[in-house]
Amino acid sequence: MNPLNLLYGAGGAWLAAALAGLLAGTRRPGLLTCCAISALGGAVALAGGCWSLIYGNTPVVTPGGAAQTITGGPLQLQATSLAGVFVAVLGLVAVAIAWYAPRYHQPGRGTAVYLAAYNLALLACLAVLAAGGMVTFLVAWESMTLACYLLILRHPRSGDSARGAFWFLALSEIGFLLVVAAFVILSAKTHATVLDTMATRAHLVNGGWLAATFLLALAGFGFKAGLVPLHVWLPEAHPVAPADGSAFLSGMVVKLGAYGIALFAFRLDPVGGAWPGLVTMGAGAVTAAIGILYAMRERDIKRFLAYSTIENTGIIVTAFGAAMLFHAYRLPALYAFLLIAGLYHVANHGCYKTLLFLEAGVTEHAAGTRDMDRLGGLVHRLPRSAVITFVGTLGIAALPPLNGFVSEWLIFQGLFQGFRTGSHLIAILIVLAAATLGLTGGLAIYAFVRGFGVPYLGMPRTRPAADAREKGQPLGGPALLAVACVALAVGAPVVLAALSRAARTVTGVALGPLLLPGNLTVIPAHAGFSAFSPTYLAVFLVAACAVPALIYLAGRPRAASVSVPVWDGGMVSFRPRMQYSAMTFSAPTRVTFDALYRPAVSVTRASDDDPAGRSGPVHYEAQVTPVFERYLYRPVIRAVEWLAGAIRPLQSGDVNLYLLYVFAVILLAYLVGAL
């Protein structure tokens, strides 16, 4: 069966869900109906994505004949294998969010509009992934941006909300301009608008144009994906959206940026030479490191997760860049291997980041705050939520045996084989990228120990945190994603088999035997380099924990045990403020990396010259300098404002001057036409 039919079904379901949400979202039954249809669409999309991974690329379809889209070009759809991963993640995320939304949102007019926008965004994402032609892609991309803008602007009256949504829209539009430029150049040079045709004719295009196109595409999609320094909208937009909106943005929309980069890098734009791969890999590595470093300084859980998304985007783009490098050096096995590893990380990140954002929403609802320094001890008050969040945290910190570990292992193994390129310089640069990813991985563990430990462990730091209750919290969606995380890890051989089928359509390399030699083991594209079995690792770790536990339970002494408090030095009252705060826990990174943060610290006392020596309350403030806003964006904005101010005299309001303009332009057109 053609997977495109499944995608039609999913798209139709989401359109129906959008209508249902808009018309009936003001009541609870309407809300439930909308979410149910959306979940159905998600399930169909998940099936369609998985099926298209195995099926391969479908032919381009122009439904409705030469039916015109809004801009007058035909609607061209194609279900590709490369997009299959992204469609599957989209479906899974949609199911989880649809399960989560009914208990999270209150029915009302705002919710109705929000749900309609959300389902339209799902539809637009699907259209981007299923686009077979340039115009379809661009129209779908812009629709997705607009729908996500409405998503972020759930609470339009709030200043933060408006600011975050504005940053998102502004930078998305700049990125869109660059993407349009890239597509238009490529389309003009290949005289085609269907992506497949562009791909087959691309090698005929002049190398310089191909290079320019690639750079435009990297920058344009980099805005959406969150590459540094194009990432500044992410930490502004994600926290202000509702939790499931942030989950959708981080889990899916950011992935579309990565999809765009993959589209140009692997299908459409065969740029020669090693430099495109180097640039991409370098951008990815820098993004990953800077992302996690900024994450360490965040107290707001959602901003923290937003920076972590930037870090993971960096990892994915590094994998893609390294794949391009190996392709340039004619190592097809490693080329396909790193592409597979990058796609695997896309799937994994979609799972656990969505989970973490949904759980952040649960925490916000239960404890009333997103600030880590106001939380604490939630593991006792929200036990099931804590377990689910812990699974997600293990995944994103890339700890065995979960899925993050598998995909990062694959990426590292691919990077470690850089010596096979034969060029010393390239090998060193690849190892540098691997080292940067290693730093990122270590900091990620540190960051997520803080991200899980400070809110969930210890004692509650405020009354609302102590009063948090789990009753009525939406845990079904996150639980589904936790199961998916475990399944992606334990079922790694299956996932890798499917991904290698997808990679074959793009790279032409059938990596099966070089990746999965049997017995549930994975080898990194070359036998004899290393080997690893995620399934056996998971089983072994569970057994290693279970066997001592069983021995203990069986041989427990019969005497009753006494439970006494932890020895705290005999203090009479242990106050929650004696615990680590989120900022003190990450203080070592502030000290080590203060060249990046440039913290501005101010300490003021109420009075410095009190005769009794008391100084009153001390006010301490530490701010991370927003390096990119201040040194990159503000100058650009000021330049644009200056330019606008310089042009302003043209709009004098004088009708005579305007007539003069018209006359001058006609004269110019006549002269140019005559020549």
Add this chain to the structure above:
Amino acid sequence: MITGQDEAEAARQLREKIAAQFGRSLHIRTLDTGSCAVCEQEIRLLSAPHYDLHRLGFFFTPAPRHADLLLVTGPMVRAFEVAARKAYEAMPGPKMVVATGACALGGVYRPDPFVHGQVGAVLPVDVWIPGCPPSPLALLHGLSVAVGRLAEKTPGLTLIADGQSPGDGT
């Protein structure tokens, strides 16, 4: 349950048990409940080369979790009661408490709003070591009694002198 055996036999068995448990290795946690610190100085001398309690298998440890015996000085000021109870409860069983110094034994300070007067008011004391301060030898003796290495002499002691007294003619 020890039934049908006389007390001396039970005491002997208990001593043997204690000796078996602690006789070769005892970890001591000191606790100062408000003393003048002279008892602490004598306790510190135990680690010095002349008295060297390590040769007897006694060790000092700061963590109650690792301690077998709580060596308490001071008259148990009320402000310290919670900490003393916490330290005692933090010790895993089997555990013992030894009170040492005249203040800890009671009588020196009357119970009042600030002080209990004796350690036995808060903790269950197993061995009392008198002295002000107790000399390190007395402490070693008391600790050896606590682990069952030595028998206590006090019940048989009358403190009634017999024999010659200095310059006594009558």
Add this chain to the structure above:
Amino acid sequence: MPLWFARGLRRGVVTTRYPARPDASAASLPTPPSFRPEKLTRDLVDLMIAVCPGPALRRADDALIFDVGTCTACGRCARAAPYAATPSGEFELAATNRAALVKTIPILGEQR
């Protein structure tokens, strides 16, 4: 360093063998007194109670109640009544029972 080592070797082992063998310095320890009941009279006992800086001594009719637990071995009662109270030389006074440290000494001397 070698000088220190040589000096140490000459001095020999300074660690006491207590409790396996008696300690040489035990003889010079201040110890609680022991009493001679036939030398005790009521007035003498009252005098000793007056000079005792602590609550160690009490008189209950014809008995001297001596709480060894609170005795600081200051020796004032022995200096006040040298025939009635002498240092006992006992320092191994650990007791498992607090009451065992309270000794009753009968007052057998005549009132003069």
